[in-house]
Amino acid sequence: MFSPRYWTFIFIVLAALGYSMFRISQAPDVIVSPxxxxxxxxxxxxxxxxxxxxxxxxxxxxxxxxxxxxxxxxxxxxxxxxxxxxxxxxxxxxxxxxxxxxxxxxxxxxxxxxxxxxxxxxxxxxxxxxxxxxxxxxxxxxxxxxxxxxxxxxxxxxxxxxxxxxxxxxxxxxxxxxxxxxxxxxxxxxxxxxxxxxxxxxxxxxxxxxxxxxxxxxxxxxxxxxxxxxxxxxxxxxxxxxxxxxxxSDIPKRDVHFERPDVPVFVPEQMPMDMSIRPVKEIRELRFTFPLPEIISQYQYKPIQLLSNLIGHEGEGSILALLKKKGWAESLSAGRSLSTRHASTLVVNIGLTKSGLLHTEDITAILMEYIDLIRRNGIPDYLKQEQKMLNEMTFRYQEHGSISGYTTRLSSNMLIFPVEDTIYGDYRSEPASDELIDAYVSGLTADNMLRTLIAPGVETDTTDPWYGTEIRIRPSDYQAPAEPEWTGALHLPKANPFVPENLTPAPGKARDIPTLEAESVGYQLWYYPEHDFTAPRAHVLISLKVPDVQTDPAQRVLARLYARSINEALNTYSYPASLAGLNYRLVATSEGLEIAVSGYFDKLPVLLEQVFSEMKNMDVSSDEFGRYQASLKRSLENNLKARPYQRTLAELKNWLIDPSFSDIELLPVVGEVSLEQLNTFAEQLGTDISVTTYVHGTLSQKNAVAIGELTQQYYPATTPSPAESVLVKAPVGQYQQSVEQDHPDSVITLYLQGQDTSDAARAESGLLAQMISSPYYQYMRTDQQLGYIVFATAYPQKAVPGLLFIVQSPTATPQEMLDHSQIFFRDYEAELETITDEEFLLFQEGLVTRLTEKPKNMGEKATNFWADLTTKRMTFDTREAIAEEVKKVTKAQILNLYRTAVLEQQWSWLLFEKGEPVQELTPLNSLDRDALERFPAPTTQDSTQPADSETSQPDAQS
The missing domain is CATH 3.30.830.10 (Metalloenzyme, LuxS/M16 peptidase-like)
Structure with missing residues (x-):
């Protein structure tokens, strides 16, 4: 029997479906969300x-x-x-x-x-x-x-x-x-x-x-x-x-006779197989691949999605919960990997701890035990209905993202779904029959499995001819244990307690920008009632600024370990919420911690309070601390193995921002901090913090204030907001720094730093970047064939305008890349001089369109407001103000900027290269960075006064 809560939700879903049918009558080919x-x-x-x-x-x-x-x-x-x-x-x-x-x-x-x-x-x-x-x-x-x-x-x-x-x-x-x-x-x-x-x-x-x-x-x-x-x-x-x-209409219709062969994904006689892969980075994964029947014709039942949701569940009784309890795994995901007209595959990927590497047989047995549990007992109707309801709810309240992402998805869907389901096909989820489920569960066996271990130092005996990856493939030697010790620890998930019951939007009176609802020393509560996007959702963002995290590398490491500890402790509790469209994020930042909770607002305060409660009552064992410490160390080491252009960009940002700490600087600190220090960090978290809470959504001012009060209850602000990090003002000149890395490609990352933080200066540099981007790409990549990764872009940092040029090449040296850039720079002046008024206007209008493009969903709108809030732009108009300045820029200004910044090199040039130093550039380390000037930190602009009531309005100019 379903609970009253489920009957309520079923009624909402049916009502939504009925309205969907009305929409189809208006657009007879395509089912559309109401x-x-x-x-x-x-x-x-x-x-x-x-x-x-x-x-x-x-x-x-x-x-x-x-x-x-x-x-x-x-x-x-x-x-x-x-x-x-x-x-x-x-x-x-x-x-x-x-x-x-x-x-x-x-x-x-x-x-x-x-x-x-x-x-x-x-x-x-x-x-x-x-x-x-x-x-x-x-x-x-x-x-x-x-x-x-x-x-x-x-x-x-x-x-x-x-x-x-x-x-x-x-x-x-x-x-x-x-x-x-x-x-x-x-x-x-x-x-x-x-x-x-x-x-x-x-x-x-x-x-x-x-x-x-x-x-x-x-x-x-x-x-x-x-x-x-x-x-x-x-x-x-x-x-x-x-x-x-x-x-x-002139696209030719050709006489095409083409059919893909119907052959099995794996040679049946060779299954099951074990495979070992040695990675470049410090990666430890155990991956299971099961070949299954094709899924395209069964899209409306989504049997693999249902099985993947169960295998990949992270709540109580799940595979991951058990593996984490034993200290063998850090993550688990499951889902369809391959799908053709003839076959599909389901892949289970488990991120291992070092201890987990020693227990791959046990981990395999746990996975097989859970699948056997499904096979023996079947999937209860309430889980099938829950998948249907949650999919319908997502369809009912869907929001659009980027328009190109949407057209791309629909054009792909048109290749596989009937016309009427071009949109709805991703969400259509009729309860699958037991017979259909069995057809796929029957393929999830140890005899029909490719098991792949990815880890440093695994035994290999051959290489992939294309990438040189060291591998080994052999018949599987997996043997199920006779009497596993975890019998009874696994069970299917219970009915999801986070399925929302209240789906009625009730925002306060419409406002143009967020308003300040409450303020005290070190504390602000901001609220924006959403009226453009009417789904019953909210976004809550909370910044806890801790001065020591900004200035002390050990405190920054501890903040990351603390966030990891809380996230691990909350994982089992919060996973059902994520399935029901309610998500949270706790991350360490360069200034402290940031909490974000978003989704259907009905159960949002419940999840937020549980996050706070866990933060206040952190309990980490020495074994867990050791795993989190090792995981952070591995993450930092892997960052150093990123693509060369990403490495140079990371080093550039680290040099520019003060204070900041590079991955190289943080690595030794990770090994030095202790569990005792982490416990101290947790205990003292509320003693020296400033707090900013922002509530955005279709919920009332009263509910927004209640969320602010909940935040203050657990983490009352105690100190004014600390000074912001600032940008180093590089001197005029050309400087370079080398970045060492084991990678065959060379790279240059050339950054030109502006001198003025005004909106007008950012408008000019942004427009120049808009104009130069395509010609630079054409010359460096297409004409000169210097590399696949080539781009020129605006690169503002903390309101300081900048230009960025990046080339990564498998053949050219940094000297050659810079020389060709200089040739382009000299030649491009003539192109700028001869650009017509009509062409210039198009560039202006194009950039204005990009800057003033309306948010496509509630989350994007909330993120834009939050970005201005965190940079103390209380007018909440950064993009719009820069767009207004773009409209005023003249061709003469752009040409003057180009000559000044690029040709005459009156802006500072910082070149970060990987490969070999270029000639005639001054080493960056010859500068005394600590003695250099800093750009001033942003100050609060037109701070809005607290709102006294639901009917209060912000000043029209604020």
Whole structure:
């Protein structure tokens, strides 16, 4: 029997579904959430192209995404990476727009972004742009699929870019492990092929030119009826439909006869298998892969999602709870990994402790015991209904994110779901029959398992030919224990206590910006009643500033260990809340601790109080402390093995911000702190803190005040807010610092620091970055072929404007990268001088669109307000104010800024390189950093007075 709480929730869900059916009557092809303000229309062009039109009222950005039913698993034998290479080539010129940077330049110029990806079964291209410029973008986008030129010069050059992408990932464990695991697969299952491509697989051969094979592959697979297109923008659906017909009807419908082979993922006779992989970083994982029947045709029942939710559960009676109790694991995740028309896989990934490495057989047995529990007892109806209800609730109250992310998801969904379920298919969850569940549970056995141990020092006997990863594959030697000691410790989860009951929004009177509801020494409570997004949700952000954490590396380490300890203690309790759409985050910051709780507001105070209670009553054993200490040490060490450009960027930020401590500086401190010090940190946490609480959502002022009072009850503020960290003001000149790392690529990270923190200065540098970004990328990456990772961007730090140029290369030295940058800088002046008024206006409007783009969901809006709050911009208008300044900038100002900052080098230049020092730059360590000037910390602007009542309004100018 369900409790009254469940009957209440079922009624809400049914009401939502009924309204969904009403929405479908207005948009007869597509089931739409009642909370969705967009309008939809599906259409099929005469060439067979499936199109979904999306009207997005009052949106600043428009977007399009086109997916093709072809991917890396369709690469011809011996031409690994051809599908990926083709994806690259379509950006480099079409018959109506032959210039290789035309599309990218237009998108960037108009405040947009673009990208593409090649997966194993599909290739997707997408962009977003200023809504007013959608037609121009589509005019440049559609020819990708009609008349690409495959310019021979760029075919030859782009091979190097693909190879650079491959080279950049040679030390990336994600790619290395992904590639290594394919070696255990059935070689006839084409997903097992190398997918990126490099100079070996994409070079011309005596009997074949790669350009000819590219064209043949394009003409074989890029056919209109194998494509799906989504166009979204603030236009009438008829207008969008006309754009689709006029621009995409010429995509050829080819005579394609193509079928992927139906072969098993693994060779059945070789199962079960054990595999060992030696990573670059300090990673310890035990991974289980089970090949299962295809899941696409069963999407409405989601049996693998249900099984994954149970296996990956982290509450009481779960696999992870038991493994953590024994000190063998730190994390566990489960989910579908691979899904084709013929097969799927379920993967369970367990993050191990050092002790866990010694108990892989026991861990395997625990996993098998839990699966046997499901097999013996079946899945209770209340769990099936709960999955359905939570999915329906998510659908009912869904909020949109980035428009390009949305169009990309829908175009992908159109390849696999019926038209009516293009949106709803991700959420549709009919209770699966026991027979259907059994069809998948029957594949979760020790005899149908690839078990992979990923850890340093594992025994290996061969290498992956593509990434050089050391591996070993052998028949599995797993034997189930006769009488496991954990019998009875595992059980299925109980009904979720965090399923919300009150889903009625009741925000206070609408306001333009957050208002200060309460203030005392060191304490502020801010509140914003949400009216634009009407889901029954809230976001609560709390900053606990601890002066010693900012200035003392040991206290900063202790803050991280403290946050880890609390999170571990709360994990079993909080996991059901996350399943019910209520999440919390406790993290250590450079200033203390930050708590965030977000989701359905009904049970939010309950979860928040439990977080506070655990914080006040921390109880950590010496064994647990040792594990958390080792885990933090491993995390810092792994940071040092990040991509070279990420390492140089981290070192740059560490040099600029004062006070700050690098990972290298924190590493020895981790080993020096003790459990006694951690206990002292916890006990003293409330004795010297300042507190800022921000409540944002569709809940009342009364409830917001109650949350503030709850915070004060546990952590009353005791001291004024400490001084903010500040930015070091580098002297004018050119300075360099080397970063050592074991990686084949070289890199330069060149930072130009501005001298003025005004909104006007930030507007000028932001506009210059907007203008220079695409030409720099075109010259350094496409023309000079210096690397795959190339970008130029604005890089403001603590209100100080800056420009950032990054190049990571598998072949060029830092000297060569800087020399070519200097050549570009000299040549680009002429381009700036000749830019037309119309082109300049487009750049301005594009940046203004990016800065003033309206938040797409409640969380994004709350984050924007919080960012201003934490930087003491109480007018809450940073982006809008800079946008107003952008509108005032002239071409003459930009040219003057370029000459001053770049050509005449009157801004400070800091170059962080990995590879070898460049000539004629002064070592950065020759400067006395402590003696350098600092930019002033931001001060409170137009502080708002406390609100006295629900009806109080903020001043219009504040």
């Amino acid at each position: 909370a969705d303000e967009y309008s939809y229309r599906h259409m099929t062009l005469e060439n067979g192209l499936q199109v979904l039109l999306v009207q997005t009222p009052e949106a600043d950005k428009a977007s399009a995404a086109l997916s093709v039913n072809v991917g890396s698993m369709d690469d011809p034998q011996g031409r690994e990476g051809l599908a990926h290479f083709l994806e690259h080539m379509l950006f480099l010129g079409t018959e109506p727009y032959p210039e290789p940077d035309e599309y990218q330049q237009f998108i960037k110029q108009n405040g947009g972004s673009h990208n593409a990806f090649t997966s194993y079964a599909q290739t997707t291209y997408f962009f977003d742009i200023d809504n007013e410029q959608l037609n121009g973008a589509l005019e440049r986008f559609a020819p990708f699929f009609i008349s690409p030129t495959f310019n021979e010069a760029y075919v030859d050059r782009e091979k190097n870019a693909v190879h650079a992408e491959y080279s950049a990932n040679l030390k990336e464990d994600g790619r290395r492990i992904f590639s290594a695991q394919k070696m255990a697969m059935n070689p006839e299952f084409t997903f097992s092929n190398f997918s990126t491509g490099n100079l070996d697989t994409l070079s011309d051969r005596d009997d074949s030119k790669i350009r000819d094979e590219l064209i043949d592959f394009y003409q074989t697979h890029y056919s209109s009826e194998r494509m799906t297109l989504v166009i979204a923008g603030d236009y009438e659906l008829d207008q969008l439909g006309n754009k689709a017909r006029n621009l995409f």
